[in-house]
Amino acid sequence: xxxxxxxxxxxxxxxxxxxxxxxxxxxxxxxxxxxxxxxxxxxxxxxxxxxxxxxxxxxxxxxxxxxxxxxxxxxxxxxxxxxxxxxxxxxxxxxxxxxxxxxxxxxxxxxxxxxxxxxxxxxxxxxxxxxxxxxxxxxxxxxxxxxxxxxxxxxxxxxxxxxxxxxxxxxxxxxxxxxxxxxxxxxxxxxxxxxxxxxxxxxxxxxxxxxxxxxxxxxxxxxxxxxxxxxxxxxxxxxxxxxxxxxxxxxxxxxxxxxxxxxxxxx
Amino acid sequence: xxxxxxxxxxxxxxxxxxxxxxxxxxxxxxxxxxxxxxxxxxxxxxxxxxxxxxxxxxxxxxxxxxxxxxxxxxxxxxxxxxxxxxxxxxxxxxxxxxxxxxxxxxxxxxxxxxxxxxxxxxxxxxxxxxxxxxxxxxxxxxxxxxxxxxxxxxxxxxxxxxxxxxxxxxxxxxxxxxxxxxxxxxxxxxxxxxxxxxxxxxxxxxxxxx
Numbered sequence: 001x002x003x004x005x006x007x008x009x010x011x012x013x014x015x016x017x018x019x020x021x022x023x024x025x026x027x028x029x030x031x032x033x034x035x036x037x038x039x040x041x042x043x044x045x046x047x048x049x050x051x052x053x054x055x056x057x058x059x060x061x062x063x064x065x066x067x068x069x070x071x072x073x074x075x076x077x078x079x080x081x082x083x084x085x086x087x088x089x090x091x092x093x094x095x096x097x098x099x100x101x102x103x104x105x106x107x108x109x110x111x112x113x114x115x116x117x118x119x120x121x122x123x124x125x126x127x128x129x130x131x132x133x134x135x136x137x138x139x140x141x142x143x144x145x146x147x148x149x150x151x152x153x154x155x156x157x158x159x160x161x162x163x164x165x166x167x168x169x170x171x172x173x174x175x176x177x178x179x180x181x182x183x184x185x186x187x188x189x190x191x192x193x194x195x196x197x198x199x200x201x202x203x204x205x206x207x208x209x210x211x212x213x214x215x216x217x218x219x220x221x222x223x224x225x226x227x228x229x230x231x232x233x234x235x236x237x238x239x240x241x242x243x244x245x246x247x248x249x250x251x252x253x254x255x256x257x258x259x260x261x262x263x264x265x266x267x
Numbered sequence: 268x269x270x271x272x273x274x275x276x277x278x279x280x281x282x283x284x285x286x287x288x289x290x291x292x293x294x295x296x297x298x299x300x301x302x303x304x305x306x307x308x309x310x311x312x313x314x315x316x317x318x319x320x321x322x323x324x325x326x327x328x329x330x331x332x333x334x335x336x337x338x339x340x341x342x343x344x345x346x347x348x349x350x351x352x353x354x355x356x357x358x359x360x361x362x363x364x365x366x367x368x369x370x371x372x373x374x375x376x377x378x379x380x381x382x383x384x385x386x387x388x389x390x391x392x393x394x395x396x397x398x399x400x401x402x403x404x405x406x407x408x409x410x411x412x413x414x415x416x417x418x419x420x421x422x423x424x425x426x427x428x429x430x431x432x433x434x435x436x437x438x439x440x441x442x443x444x445x446x447x448x449x450x451x452x453x454x455x456x457x458x459x460x461x462x463x464x465x466x467x468x469x470x471x472x473x474x475x476x477x
Contacts, residue, residue: 160308166295167305168330170323171380171455172448173439179410187396187408229313233380233448235323236316243312 040265042134042211045126045218049135052128058108067103069096069136080140081260084157084249085148093148093157095248096136097129097222098240119239120223123216130218133209133263140260145206147252154249157242161250164243165196174232176247190267201255207264214267221248292337302326302334317382329439338444345443352440356433356451359458363428363465370467371474374400379455390455392435392464397447400467401474411447418469419476431465 054063069079070087084095090102097119104115121127148154168175179187180195194200209220225244229237237244296302309324329348332340340348372391379390395404397411421427434441436451450456456464467473 160305163295163301163305164308166334167302167309168334169309169326171453173330173333173446174448178446182410185408185410187410188406190408192410230381230383233319233323233453235313235319235321236382238312238314241312243308246308 040211040213042138042218042263042265045131045134045211045263046138047135048126049131049133052131053135058104058110058114060107060109062108064100064103064107064132066107067100069099076136076139078140078143080137081143081145083147084154084245084252086151086153092242093151093153093245093249095221095240095245095252096133097220098245100129100132100136101240116239120220120226121217126218129222130209130220133220134218137209137260137263141262143260145202145252145256145258145260147249147256149253149256157246157249158253160242161246161248162196164247165250170232170234172233174234176228178232179228195251196254198255198257201251202258203255205252205255206258206260207262207266210262210264210266212266218263219266221251292339294335294337296335299331299335302331318380318384318386319382329443333444336444340443349440349443352437352443352449352452353433356436356440357458358429358432359462363425363432363462364423364469365459365462365464365466367463367466367470367473367475369460370463370465371401373456373460373464374467375404380453390460392450392456392460393448394464401477403474414468415475417475418471418473421469423469423471427469428465431468432461435461435464 052064054065056063066073068074068087068089069076070082070085071077071079080096083099084093086093087099087102092098094102101112101115104110105112108115118127119129121130149158165176168178175181177196179185179192180200183194183200185192193204195204208224209218211218222239222244225247226237226239229235296305306324306326310321313321313324315321326334329352332344332348336344339345374392374394376389376391377393377396378384378388379393384390394400394414395407397408399407399409399413399415400417402415417431418427435456437449438445438447439449448455451458451461468475470476
């Protein structure tokens with residue numbers, strides 16, 4: 001962690017350099033990104049997730065080991081790369097977190113309220129969903145991202161996600177496309193991928209969920225969407241709602257094809 | 268991605284002068300009914316949190332026009348709605364230029380109106396998120412145009428102060444589907460804060476102009 005803090009200081013110094021050195025700063029940032037990837041604590045989250053996957057919990061005192069993520073009960077290898085997809089038993093399109101929530105309520109007998117009490121953790125205490133997401137996503141490393149597209153409900157989720165992506169609303173009149181709609185743009189020093197294109201969305205969906213060095217936290221795609229709504233000055237999207245799943249579906253289908261190489265490590 | 272009507276027309280007749288320089292609007296909604304479908308999903312799947320109430324999801328005529336027309340509404344409608352936005356700008360009496368030092372802090376701050384901002388938190392303009400301003404600040408965004416040397420290029424005249432004030436208060440009065448938030452109209456910035464930003468942009472002593 002000390003090493004990461006030192007690197008963060010180096011980055012801050014690079015970012016504070018005069019404008020003429022912008023290109024140097026960019027090179028420094030790329031070097032820094034490589035270094036943080038090399039010293040990422042993602043593995044620790046994966047290990048903790050593995051423990052939680054087999055931990056008996058809830059009124060039914062059951063683990064999640066029989067949770068069907070789409071490839072059969074308990075099959076984890078390559079499962080994350082095929083999400084979001086339609087699940088007949090729930091009659092819904094689900095992303096990883098929505099499906100985990102479903103398994104917590106059905107297999108473990110937990111209430112939705114109990115299972116969603118704390119879905120986004122912090123530096124001191126990551127959440128159960130974050131640990132589980134790290135563990136499960138890691139089992140898809142090397143698998144091509146191939147979310148469901150054939151079922152009519154999957155097509156409908158994509159279409160709704162696309163509309164939500166471009167729909168401007170709220171006190172700042174923002175849509176997702178306000179920041180992620182044009183190539184080569186930045187917020188401050190942060191480069192913004194164009195998430196309506198394969199080239200922009202591909203590397204994003206192939207590396208989330210991810211560890212964020214800037215706040216020493218592991219973050220999920222549900223969190224990423226939630227935090228964009230916060231920054232758009234909108235009220236809060238409900239966790240694992242059809243709205244959030246539709247957006248995740250739109251992004252994942254738009255960016256499908258890359259080999260999954262997460263959980264990633266971000267600035 | 269479907270090709271928009273205007274894009275198809277341009278593709279079919281690139282030599283037509285009517286198409287030259289016209290913005291290519293990509294439309295994502297084909298009817299008000301489609302907008303209502305999305306609005307219904309937002310109302311169902313979004314809840315109030317902190318100061319961010321569900322009232323924020325109510326679309327106004329401007330948002331409807333921009334959403335429905337791929338951010339390029341028909342000329343007459345755009346001019347009419349811009350005039351309505353312009354008429355709603357409230358200019359304070361007296362000087363429109365405040366203190367550029369305070370303006371710098373407001374330009375740096377990205378707080379305000381988020382559900383995690385407390386009611387007593389002072390909001391900012393988030394200017395550096397999207398614009399280059401003073402050359403000393405290397406961490407600037409590029410979603411908006413560079414404003415470096417803004418006042419040096421234009422002069423610190425009463426007319427320019429009025430323009431800058433209006434543009435910050437409600438950018439949509441000048442360009443209906445501008446990506447810039449309506450910072451005064453939305454209650455993000457106070458009258459005094461906008462005056463301070465006007466000074467930050469135009470004052471010859473401001474680092475923006477030095």
